[in-house]
Amino acid sequence: MLTRIVRMTFQPEKVADFLAIFRDSENKIRNMPGCQHLELWQDADMPNVYCTHSHWNSADDLNNYRRSALFGQVWPTTKALFAAPPLAFSVYPAGPDSTSTPRPTS
Template identity: 75%
Template sequence: MLIRIVRLTFAPEHVTAFLQIFQESEAQIRQMPGCRHLELWQDADDPRVYCTHSHWESAADLDAYRRSALFGQVWPATKALFSAPPLAFSVHPANLPATADA
């Protein structure tokens, strides 16, 4: 599983437009092959900062979404609303070795 987090900063006057884009596209994103989870977070201290948090079966599934027509519509519309560059990263759950209790 691949977890993708994208931090998005908007001009205050563009937050409503972003939320509309997200609401109109979230169900379609969730239906993309390999998408297992999608949610939107809002920064606790800065109401114009949001993060998308998604889970993908594989990096290939995320890449396929990023090459899709849906992404080709959603991302440019969202990107036009930014007031700062986005910060995106992918992570895997850590597989820590089991420890023996003393």
């Protein structure tokens, strides 16, 4: 399983626009092949900062979503509302209780 976190800082006056976009698309994203989980988090100290937290069966499933028509609609309209560049990263479970195989390091 791959976990994807995307941290987004919005123009304060554009937060309501973002929330409308997210609410309109969240179930469509959840229904994308390979998406196991999607939720939205709001920063505890900065109310115009949000993170999406999603779980995908594989990196291929995430990349297929990122190449989809849905992403092509959602991301450009969301990106137009940013006050700063987003921070996105993908992670796999690690540690002794992890069911994933360790990834090679360079």
